[in-house]
Amino acid sequence: MTTAVAETGMIGALATKFRICPATGLRVDLAAERLIKANAVAAVVFLAIGGGFGLLVALTRWPAVHLLSSDLFYLALTAHGLDVLLMWIIFFEMAVLYFASAVILSSRIAAPRWGWVGFVLMIVGALMTNVAVLQGDSSVMFTSYVPMQARPHFYLGLILFAVGALIGCFIFLGTLVIAKEEKTYEGSIPLVTFGALTACIIAVFTIASGAIILIPTFLWSVGYIGHIDSLMYKLVWWAMGHSSQQINVSAHVAIWYLIAAVTVGAKPLSEKVSRTAFLLYILFLQLAAAHHMLVEPGLSSEWKIVNTSYMMYLAVLGSMIHGMTVPGSIEAAQRKSGFTRGVFEWLRKAPWGNPAFAGMFLSLVMFGFLGGISGVVLGTEQLNIMMHNTLYVPGHFHATVVAGTTLAFMAVTYLVVPLIFQREIVWPKLAKIQPYLFGIGASGISLFMMGAGTLGVARRHWDITFPALDVTLPYGYSPAASLMMGLNGLSAILAATGGVLYVAIVVASILFGKKVDASNAVAALGPMPKKVVHDAVAKYGDAGTWHLPGTYVLVGLFFTTFILYYFVNWKYLSELWPMQ
Amino acid sequence: MAEQPKTDSPAAPLERIPFMQRVLDNPFLLLFAGVVVPAVIYILWGVMEISQIPLVK
Amino acid sequence: MAIHPPQSRVWWKEPIAKAELVWIGVAFLWGLIMFFMMIYWHIYGQQNLSTQVGRIDPAVFEQRTNDFAEKFKVREEGDTGIPVVKPPAGGDAYMLARTYEWWPVLELEKGKSYKLHISSLDLQHGFSLQPINMNIQVHPGLEHVVTITPTEAGIYGVVCNEYCGLGHHVMTGRIYVVDSGQGG
Numbered sequence: 164m165t166t167a168v169a170e171t172g173m174i175g176a177l178a179t180k181f182r183i184c185p186a187t188g189l190r191v192d193l194a195a196e197r198l199i200k201a202n203a204v205a206a207v208v209f210l211a212i213g214g215g216f217g218l219l220v221a222l223t224r225w226p227a228v229h230l231l232s233s234d235l236f237y238l239a240l241t242a243h244g245l246d247v248l249l250m251w252i253i254f255f256e257m258a259v260l261y262f263a264s265a266v267i268l269s270s271r272i273a274a275p276r277w278g279w280v281g282f283v284l285m286i287v288g289a290l291m292t293n294v295a296v297l298q299g300d301s302s303v304m305f306t307s308y309v310p311m312q313a314r315p316h317f318y319l320g321l322i323l324f325a326v327g328a329l330i331g332c333f334i335f336l337g338t339l340v341i342a343k344e345e346k347t348y349e350g351s352i353p354l355v356t357f358g359a360l361t362a363c364i365i366a367v368f369t370i371a372s373g374a375i376i377l378i379p380t381f382l383w384s385v386g387y388i389g390h391i392d393s394l395m396y397k398l399v400w401w402a403m404g405h406s407s408q409q410i411n412v413s414a415h416v417a418i419w420y421l422i423a424a425v426t427v428g429a430k431p432l433s434e435k436v437s438r439t440a441f442l443l444y445i446l447f448l449q450l451a452a453a454h455h456m457l458v459e460p461g462l463s464s465e466w467k468i469v470n471t472s473y474m475m476y477l478a479v480l481g482s483m484i485h486g487m488t489v490p491g492s493i494e495a496a497q498r499k500s501g502f503t504r505g506v507f508e509w510l511r512k513a514p515w516g517n518p519a520f521a522g523m524f525l526s527l528v529m530f531g532f533l534g535g536i537s538g539v540v541l542g543t544e545q546l547n548i549m550m551h552n553t554l555y556v557p558g559h560f561h562a563t564v565v566a567g568t569t570l571a572f573m574a575v576t577y578l579v580v581p582l583i584f585q586r587e588i589v590w591p592k593l594a595k596i597q598p599y600l601f602g603i604g605a606s607g608i609s610l611f612m613m614g615a616g617t618l619g620v621a622r623r624h625w626d627i628t629f630p631a632l633d634v635t636l637p638y639g640y641s642p643a644a645s646l647m648m649g650l651n652g653l654s655a656i657l658a659a660t661g662g663v664l665y666v667a668i669v670v671a672s673i674l675f676g677k678k679v680d681a682s683n684a685v686a687a688l689g690p691m692p693k694k695v696v697h698d699a700v701a702k703y704g705d706a707g708t709w710h711l712p713g714t715y716v717l718v719g720l721f722f723t724t725f726i727l728y729y730f731v732n733w734k735y736l737s738e739l740w741p742m743q
Numbered sequence: 744m745a746e747q748p749k750t751d752s753p754a755a756p757l758e759r760i761p762f763m764q765r766v767l768d769n770p771f772l773l774l775f776a777g778v779v780v781p782a783v784i785y786i787l788w789g790v791m792e793i794s795q796i797p798l799v800k
Numbered sequence: 801m802a803i804h805p806p807q808s809r810v811w812w813k814e815p816i817a818k819a820e821l822v823w824i825g826v827a828f829l830w831g832l833i834m835f836f837m838m839i840y841w842h843i844y845g846q847q848n849l850s851t852q853v854g855r856i857d858p859a860v861f862e863q864r865t866n867d868f869a870e871k872f873k874v875r876e877e878g879d880t881g882i883p884v885v886k887p888p889a890g891g892d893a894y895m896l897a898r899t900y901e902w903w904p905v906l907e908l909e910k911g912k913s914y915k916l917h918i919s920s921l922d923l924q925h926g927f928s929l930q931p932i933n934m935n936i937q938v939h940p941g942l943e944h945v946v947t948i949t950p951t952e953a954g955i956y957g958v959v960c961n962e963y964c965g966l967g968h969h970v971m972t973g974r975i976y977v978v979d980s981g982q983g984g
């Protein structure tokens with residue numbers, strides 16, 4: 164390998180080893196690099212396990228297949244939620260935090276030893292909780308609502324996992340301090356790092372809430388505490404459970420900016436606007452935990468409305484801003500590179516064959532159109548009555564956390580493997596189709612689950628046919644529900660294929676990929692539009708940057724869909740039985 | 744780094760950084776705000792309401 | 801690029817392009833509209849979740865539901881032994897949730913309002929009225945009083961849509977809605 168390993172004097176006794184990245188010129192702390200690798204690998208392993216459970220669940224919910232027995236189904240569903248939502252996402256986020264601080268700021272990482280302590284805690288915690296679930300008497304879903312009780316090590320594992328993740332957050336903050344003191348950058352931190360900071364802040368709140376609720380619950384499971392109020396539990400649990408989804412949003416928006424920068428040379432259109440949008444996330448996004456409490460008895464409508472609307476939809480405003488500035492910055496960069504014909508040449512000639520770009524753009528579109536719109540509708544106080552705990556809910560969040568976050572994380576992996584693991588992606592042809600397979604599958608599962616939810620089908624439910632043999636008072640959903648569940652099963656197979664492909668490509672690339680050095684460093688990042696990587700786009704804030712007709716069309720389309728779908732749901736609501 | 748930020752010409756006296764930019768450049772201030780706002784509006788307010796649910800006669 | 805620090809030292813003062821400002825303004829206004837839509841519906845809409853809630857001992861709630869069922873029972877549901885209970889129009893009705901049943905079966909009259917008391921005796925359950933798709937969370941120890949007005953005669957299913965254990969999928973209940981003055 165021809166990577167230059169430099170030792171810097173200024174750090175003194177703890178000589179930190181760096182290499183210079185041949186593609187970007189960034190200085191990479193090798194200790195940070197090892198941590199990034201470990202966390203990314205752990206993430207992919209849990210995605211493989213959790214995704215497998217997801218496929219089993221989807222095949223069971225397909226009435227014609229009905230694969231697992233009921234006990235195994237609830238076990239698999241618990242494991243699926245835990246392994247993908249917590250383990251895959253949070254391990255990957257640790258890698259993102261280390262990358263966005265140490266690598267992007269060319270800084271040494273703070274306290275790498277603690278980074279390993281955190282990593283080990285997370286691994287031990289994740290295994291402990293998985294063991295509890297696989298033992299079979301902790302099928303309580305990842306939400307573990309009291310008074311339903313799991314085995315003590317179910318909760319203990321989650322607590323250890325959270326403590327480990329908290330250590331990672333502090334290392335991120337510590338690295339920001341070091342980079343500033345040691346002046347590894349000038350001025351303000353880059354936008355991507357700012358997005359990661361947003362994720363980190365939300366993570367601190369998330370984990371603190373988790374501690375407040377899981378520690379007493381653990382003590383209750385071993386008998387030290389007699390009673391935990393079910394509503395109180397749920398309130399605080401969702402301050403963790405939902406906020407952790409907001410970590411994902413912040414992290415994947417940061418990744419959108421990152422991929423746009425690396426693959427088409429995009430710059431933020433306005434630092435001020437993009438950062439203010441992140442500030443709105445920091446302040447208000449976490450209030451949306453109330454989305455899970457809208458049909459709960461015992462909370463006032465005032466509390467529900469203020470919280471569920473993120474304080475008058477200010478965090479939605481943040482998302483709608485990113486939804487314009489990310490495609491806008493891509494369009495601006497592409498136009499500077501000469502793709503100026505018509506409204507959409509910039510988009511047609513974008514590097515669709517580069518899995519990083521394709522995954523990123525699909526993630527952006529599907530997160531906005533499917534996840535964003537359905538999320539706001541679901542989170543409207545009264546509309547929630549028609550959707551709470553139906554399959555509409557998993558339908559919505561498979562658009563956000565699977566088609567949005569997971570796909571963005573997959574996309575950035577196609578850059579992380581050459582940049583950090585220093586390996587070329589093997590099987591470029593398969594890599595090229597992987598984001599499409601997974602993206603189409605993921606939008607299928609989310610759309611069809613939403614469809615079934617609209618027909619009333621319950622979530623977390625083993626048998627929606629209610630055979631009269633087992634059920635005293637049978638009930639039949641409309642036949643269209645079975646059709647939706649069948650289409651959902653087919654989409655699940657598609658998504659799982661995309662997932663298997665991703666895991667296989669990543670593992671094979673890390674093990675057998677051609678080594679990356681100065682000669683192939685840029686090529687290893689995948690196909691790019693001509694003359695980009697170091698092409699300096701004119702200064703942002705420039706009026707000239709702002710002729711972006713394609714972006715206006717996209718945003719206009721989005722907004723129209725949003726308004727129509729929103730009011731259609733109010734019309735449906737008005738047809739329900741009057742209630743007060 | 745591939746692209747160093749250009750600071751304003753060294754001769755001119757440095758312009759004062761605007762207040763909001765200083766806020767956004769301060770991670771710990773943001774951390775404080777990002778924890779306190781939801782802790783008060785969501786958790787505290789919610790806990791108060793739940794603890795005040797009356798008993799049924 | 802987004803992976804480099806901002807180009808100018810003072811980026812806060814950079815002008816914002818007009819198109820961007822317009823979009824921010826539109827998005828902000830849309831947020832306000834959606835916010836006030838919820839408030840509007842509380843004042844003029846017909847479907848709002850009741851906030852009449854109280855803490856109750858599950859044993860007391862069970863007792864009240866039993867008394868209610870005994871008093872207004874009109875028949876039994878097939879050979880299941882579950883009572884079908886017809887509360888007086890405009891009056892109180894009780895339905896309890898326990899693993900794994902909604903009890904008793906109710907018979908209501910179309911166009912009449914009822915104060916439906918729901919609560920759970922053990923875990924959390926999900927009251928999901930089908931096919932109209934009305935969903936309310938049910939907690940142990942909390943009594944929720946919801947005023948409902950059925951609009952069409954028919955047989956309605958109550959499905960449990962909160963996971964409540966390995967028998968969750970067999971937990972169902974039933975509500976009959978009959979035209980006024982009929983049934984019984």
Ligand code: HEM
Pocket residue numbers: 214215217218220221224240241243244247248251252304305306554557561564565569608621622623624654655656658659662
């Ligand atoms: C191959 C890809 C996947 C498939 C086929 C799939 C399918 C499903 C299905 C069918 C359900 C069950 C819904 C229900 O019965 O209530 C479900 C639940 C869920 N999925 Fe996925 N999923 C996939 C990937 C993911 C990923 C990547 C994530 C997170 C990053 C995720 C997060 C969840 C969560 C949190 C639940 C809810 C579990 C619960 O209700 O306790 N899924 N998924």
Ligand SMILES: [Cu+2]
Pocket residue numbers: 897898899900924925926960961962963964968971
């Ligand atoms: Cu139940």
Ligand SMILES: [Cu+2]
Pocket residue numbers: 925926960961962963964965968969971
């Ligand atoms: Cu249930």
